[in-house]
Amino acid sequence: xxxxxxxxxxxxxxxxxxxxxxxxxxxxxxxxxxxxxxxxxxxxxxxxxxxxxxxxxxxxxxxxxxxxxxxxxxxxxxxxxxxx
Numbered sequence: 001x002x003x004x005x006x007x008x009x010x011x012x013x014x015x016x017x018x019x020x021x022x023x024x025x026x027x028x029x030x031x032x033x034x035x036x037x038x039x040x041x042x043x044x045x046x047x048x049x050x051x052x053x054x055x056x057x058x059x060x061x062x063x064x065x066x067x068x069x070x071x072x073x074x075x076x077x078x079x080x081x082x083x084x
Contacts, residue, residue, distance in 0.1 A: 009035025 010018075015032045018024045029040040051070055059068045 007035075010037065011035070 010032060012032065015024075015037065019026050024030060024037070029042070030037055031040050055068055055070045058066075062068060
């Protein structure tokens with residue numbers, strides 16, 4: 001007989017409270033996806049190459065029409081930036 005487990009879906013505020021309580025740490029490679037905390041896959045060379053080729057493709061075709069920005073870490077914020 002299959003067992004059905006109850007799940008607690010987290011929201012962003014709960015995730016941030018877990019960081020403040022040091023249950024999880026902001027430098028851990030984690031993401032909150034659809035209420036689940038999951039470890040991010042490490043970025044490997046093939047991924048970096050594909051991202052750069054896609055960027056070159058769109059940048060050359062959309063020059064002057066849009067800004068193409070790939071995984072721009074300058075625009076990401078840390079939990080401490082949000083919570084103060």
